[in-house]
Amino acid sequence: MQELIKRAKELLEDGTVARVLGWKAGDLPYNPEPAYFDSTESLADFVYNGFCGANLSKYLIEASKLEGKTLVCLKPCDTYSFNQLLKEHRIDRDKAYVIGVGCKGKLDIERIRKMGIKGIEQISGAEMEDAADTLTISTIYGERSCKFADAMLERCHVCKGKEHQVYDELIGESKETKDADRFAEVARIEAMTPEEKFAFFQKELSKCIRCNACRNVCPACSCRKCVFDSNKFDSAQKANVDSFEEKMFHIIRAFHVAGRCTDCGECSRVCPQGIPLHLFNRKFIKDIDEFYGEYQAGMDVNAQSPLTDFTFGDVEPGIVGERG
Amino acid sequence: MQRIGVFVCHCGSNIAATVDVKKVAEMALLEPGVVHAEDYQYMCSEAGQEKIIEAIREKNLTGVVVCSCSPRMHETTFRKAAEKAGLNPYMVEIANIREHCSWIHKDMEEATKKAVILTRAAIAKVNLNTPLKPGESRVTKRALVIGGGIAGIQTALDIADAGYEVDIVEREPSIGGRMSQLDKTFPTLDCSACILTPKMVEASAHEKINIYTYSEVEKVSGFVGDFTVDIRKKARYVDMDKCTGCGVCQEKCPSKKAPSEFNRGLNTRSAIYTPFAQAIPNVPVIDTDSCIKFKTGKCGVCSKVCQAGAIDYTQKDEIVSQKYGAIVVATGFDTIKLDNYDEYAYSQSKDVITSLELERIMNAAGPTKGHLERFSDGKAPKEMVFIQCVGSRCADDRGKPYCSKICCMYTAKHAMLIRDKYPDVNVTVFYIDVRTPGKNFDEFYRRAVEQYGVNYIKGQVGKVIPQPNGKLLVQGSDLLDNRQILKEADMVVLATAIEPNEGVRKIATMLTASIDTNNFLTEAHAKLRPVESPTAGIFLSGVCQGPKDIPETVAQAGAAAVKAIGLLAKDKLLTNPCTAQSDELLCNGCSTCANVCPYGAISYEDKEVNDHGIRETRRIAVVNSALCQGCGACTVTCPSGAMDLQGFSNRQILAEVDAICR
Numbered sequence: 001m002q003e004l005i006k007r008a009k010e011l012l013e014d015g016t017v018a019r020v021l022g023w024k025a026g027d028l029p030y031n032p033e034p035a036y037f038d039s040t041e042s043l044a045d046f047v048y049n050g051f052c053g054a055n056l057s058k059y060l061i062e063a064s065k066l067e068g069k070t071l072v073c074l075k076p077c078d079t080y081s082f083n084q085l086l087k088e089h090r091i092d093r094d095k096a097y098v099i100g101v102g103c104k105g106k107l108d109i110e111r112i113r114k115m116g117i118k119g120i121e122q123i124s125g126a127e128m129e130d131a132a133d134t135l136t137i138s139t140i141y142g143e144r145s146c147k148f149a150d151a152m153l154e155r156c157h158v159c160k161g162k163e164h165q166v167y168d169e170l171i172g173e174s175k176e177t178k179d180a181d182r183f184a185e186v187a188r189i190e191a192m193t194p195e196e197k198f199a200f201f202q203k204e205l206s207k208c209i210r211c212n213a214c215r216n217v218c219p220a221c222s223c224r225k226c227v228f229d230s231n232k233f234d235s236a237q238k239a240n241v242d243s244f245e246e247k248m249f250h251i252i253r254a255f256h257v258a259g260r261c262t263d264c265g266e267c268s269r270v271c272p273q274g275i276p277l278h279l280f281n282r283k284f285i286k287d288i289d290e291f292y293g294e295y296q297a298g299m300d301v302n303a304q305s306p307l308t309d310f311t312f313g314d315v316e317p318g319i320v321g322e323r324g
Numbered sequence: 325m326q327r328i329g330v331f332v333c334h335c336g337s338n339i340a341a342t343v344d345v346k347k348v349a350e351m352a353l354l355e356p357g358v359v360h361a362e363d364y365q366y367m368c369s370e371a372g373q374e375k376i377i378e379a380i381r382e383k384n385l386t387g388v389v390v391c392s393c394s395p396r397m398h399e400t401t402f403r404k405a406a407e408k409a410g411l412n413p414y415m416v417e418i419a420n421i422r423e424h425c426s427w428i429h430k431d432m433e434e435a436t437k438k439a440v441i442l443t444r445a446a447i448a449k450v451n452l453n454t455p456l457k458p459g460e461s462r463v464t465k466r467a468l469v470i471g472g473g474i475a476g477i478q479t480a481l482d483i484a485d486a487g488y489e490v491d492i493v494e495r496e497p498s499i500g501g502r503m504s505q506l507d508k509t510f511p512t513l514d515c516s517a518c519i520l521t522p523k524m525v526e527a528s529a530h531e532k533i534n535i536y537t538y539s540e541v542e543k544v545s546g547f548v549g550d551f552t553v554d555i556r557k558k559a560r561y562v563d564m565d566k567c568t569g570c571g572v573c574q575e576k577c578p579s580k581k582a583p584s585e586f587n588r589g590l591n592t593r594s595a596i597y598t599p600f601a602q603a604i605p606n607v608p609v610i611d612t613d614s615c616i617k618f619k620t621g622k623c624g625v626c627s628k629v630c631q632a633g634a635i636d637y638t639q640k641d642e643i644v645s646q647k648y649g650a651i652v653v654a655t656g657f658d659t660i661k662l663d664n665y666d667e668y669a670y671s672q673s674k675d676v677i678t679s680l681e682l683e684r685i686m687n688a689a690g691p692t693k694g695h696l697e698r699f700s701d702g703k704a705p706k707e708m709v710f711i712q713c714v715g716s717r718c719a720d721d722r723g724k725p726y727c728s729k730i731c732c733m734y735t736a737k738h739a740m741l742i743r744d745k746y747p748d749v750n751v752t753v754f755y756i757d758v759r760t761p762g763k764n765f766d767e768f769y770r771r772a773v774e775q776y777g778v779n780y781i782k783g784q785v786g787k788v789i790p791q792p793n794g795k796l797l798v799q800g801s802d803l804l805d806n807r808q809i810l811k812e813a814d815m816v817v818l819a820t821a822i823e824p825n826e827g828v829r830k831i832a833t834m835l836t837a838s839i840d841t842n843n844f845l846t847e848a849h850a851k852l853r854p855v856e857s858p859t860a861g862i863f864l865s866g867v868c869q870g871p872k873d874i875p876e877t878v879a880q881a882g883a884a885a886v887k888a889i890g891l892l893a894k895d896k897l898l899t900n901p902c903t904a905q906s907d908e909l910l911c912n913g914c915s916t917c918a919n920v921c922p923y924g925a926i927s928y929e930d931k932e933v934n935d936h937g938i939r940e941t942r943r944i945a946v947v948n949s950a951l952c953q954g955c956g957a958c959t960v961t962c963p964s965g966a967m968d969l970q971g972f973s974n975r976q977i978l979a980e981v982d983a984i985c986r
Binding site for chain 2: 090222225227256257
């Protein structure tokens with residue numbers, strides 16, 4: 001982290017960048033929040049640790065409109081979102097100075113809580129430099145510990161790899177943390193009967209409180225005005241007439257980001273109700289992989305998008321229909 | 325609020341027998357905005373139209389719903405009626421209660437329920453309709469014909485004779501197509517080349533016809549009346565202007581091992597070649613895959629012997645971009661590959677051949693100079709077996725489900741010609757049915773049987789087994805005699821199914837012309853618009869639309885020409901006002917719409933917008949309404965809903981869905 005701050009200071013001082021986009025400590029030890037730093041002094045608040053899961057790519061949509069370059073800290077998986085936004089002309093590459101920051105997996109406070117660890121005061125072992133195998137957690141009930149890997153975010157268990165897809169410079173070491181099958185859960189749901197599937201999603205989605213956190217954090221959900229907020233489509237009003245409108249919201253959202261979702265996992269990370277929203281997107285990704293060949297959104301800015309580019313080898317709609 | 329009139333058509337008994345039309349009108353009156361509803365026996369009749377006009381005038385209607393047949397049938401009729409009464413024609417909506425309802429249902433109660441729902445949806449849509457005004461577009465008075473076979477040549481001649489410029493694009497080094505490979509033609513047995521070559525010469529000499537041979541369509545953009553087509557003129561390595569067609573280069577070319585495409589690979593040709601003697605243009609091309617100069621850099625014999633100095637090894641492919649008002653597809657056919665029909669031993673024996681190969685063998689300019697002989701040992705055959713429907717009328721996906729239509733007749737022709745020239749050769753034909761519906765066709769077939777003693781056996785062949793003695797053992801069944809047949813033959817001829825030429829899918833995609841599962845181009849209406857593609861400005865000529873013999877092909881080629889001429893004769897076309905528009909405040913500038921637009925109608929520009937007080941320059945999608953065909957691909961791909969289609973707006977469609985689900 002110190003090296004990162006040192007470099008940020010240099011770039012601010014020599015005028016390469018006008019501001020730094022990173023994280024600062026939150027009110028609790030495990031909730032650092034995205035923040036802009038526009039002076040070397042303000043960098044005193046800069047943090048980067050195992051809880052800095054937030055994907056900062058989306059902030060560049062607004063940052064691209066500001067004067068001067070913005071230094072942005074991107075983890076390997078965040079760079080896919082950055083590329084996807086570049087592809088969609090939503091951000092300006094020339095307005096960003098990308099520092100690829102090292103990542104050895106990011107932590108999920110909910111997983112720690114689920115282990116029965118409550119009243120957390122301090123967590124050590126989550127710092128970037130010495131991401132330890134074990135986390136030591138001091139709580140109001142005394143000291144507890146757990147394995148780092150057990151406390152990782154779901155997305156880190158299906159890590160896309162330690163390589164940054166785009167960067168101006170790299171700082172810090174990364175580690176691939178994949179230890180699970182990305183599509184196992186999707187396959188489990190696919191095997192359900194239609195009734196079971198409906199029950200599963202009804203159960204999960206009925207928890208939704210429509211806080212819109214998933215939408216607001218999603219780098220693919222970057223429309224200037226969301227269709228759900230627009231009075232142009234009569235969809236805003238429908239919220240009131242359908243008792244189960246959330247399912248439509250999430251399903252439509254999944255369709256809107258299909259083929260563009262990089263599977264960054266932010267939707268599930270920020271959901272206050274713990275809904276596994278990434279499963280919708282991952283179902284689409286699995287289907288796209290099967291129908292059009294393996295495709296990772298955001299890997300290559302110039303790659304053809306499977307759903308919006310036509311090739312003569314494309315699967316016929318009938319085949320898609322047969323498979324369901 | 326609109327003032328909507330609903331008009332329910334009985335269509336005689338077509339609708340009224342299955343749908344309670346009075347009930348539909350009654351229920352329509354309950355819908356918001358509806359001030360008038362009635363039913364009538366034939367809404368499309370003069371009297372029916374008068375009812376609509378009267379109601380519009382008397383009740384000051386602002387919108388009309390006609391519950392009748394498909395809008396493809398009478399939408400224009402009703403729009404014109406509305407216009408006559410002073411209403412904008414785009415304020416008319418059709419609820420299709422015939423094709424979508426009465427014709428496909430039996431239960432009156434259920435069908436009526438559905439008709440009411442369909443009507444409700446149309447009413448919900450009209451409530452959101454706005455008057456639209458069509459624009460105008462110009463017509464480029466030039467036609468493109470893709471394919472230089474008999475279909476393409478005939479179409480081009482007919483269009484050119486009407487006074488319009490025509491370009492023919494032909495993939496091969498010469499025009500002429502499949503017909504140039506045929507020996508004789510049924511049912512008159514005149515020589516194919518003798519009747520085709522005058523047409524080829526006429527086309528090539530016609531002042532309005534320009535022929536691009538050895539060329540392919542590379543890219544198509546634009547729309548009816550105003551297509552822009554890029555044509556790739558492949559490098560011939562021979563200067564078309566200098567070459568005198570003397571043929572010395574072909575004689576002297578030391579590389580003579582390339583299989584002759586024209587002779588179906590039955591013999592070889594030189595690396596520099598014209599496909600056949602009467603080729604037009606009579607200018608050879610160099611096949612770089614077999615040319616020694618291109619492979620090793622050493623040779624150059626053709627260049628040395630060419631008195632005209634026409635050989636140019638540095639020639640490059642050339643792209644010609646040209647504007648056209650109409651495009652005729654005449655891409656023709658080929659025989660299917662026989663990989664799925666191993667039982668006929670085509671790949672195992674040289675003496676099992678396809679009918680098209682037999683055409684070349686029978687032809688005086690063919691690989692055997694017209695002598696019927698076995699390719700294995702050069703001996704004259706004594707027993708010949710013809711097998712019909714190889715790959716045609718196939719129930720599984722090994723072959724084609726359709727009848728190739730020409731095989732019965734050409735097999736009768738082959739059988740007759742062989743019996744005529746070689747009376748000592750026995751000819752047996754295995755068939756499923758003999759289909760001879762055409763002028764003088766059945767007489768022709770009967771002559772083969774009765775006068776020439778061709779042995780027709782109803783039944784299929786299960787297997788052809790090459791024997792150690794060089795003969796072919798044909799195992800078939802005789803269904804009329806109900807017995808198995810084992811017959812030794814010297815040669816077996818397979819009436820191989822025909823299929824649209826390779827590459828037609830690519831051309832159809834470029835033209836956005838629809839294509840069926842067998843790769844035949846689809847006509848706009850199977851009965852009433854058989855030579856037009858559903859895509860405006862695209863016409864179909866010859867076998868690319870379905871199997872045909874030569875007379876039918878020529879007739880259809882003429883029909884396609886007339887349709888093209890009808891289009892080219894117009895100075896201006898009214899454009900469809902149902903085009904897409906981008907809401908600049910909602911547009912993200914992501915380019916997805918431009919990516920999916922098949923017409924290249926969407927571009928992007930940096931535009932200053934005022935978004936509720938925020939002034940900024942944004943990347944915004946802009947639709948060229950002259951290019952937009954209103955397909956709606958952009959509207960469904962746009963994540964923010966910024967793209968909307970006039971006349972089919974997102975709100976209108978959702979209103980219809982809501983009305984149906986209500």
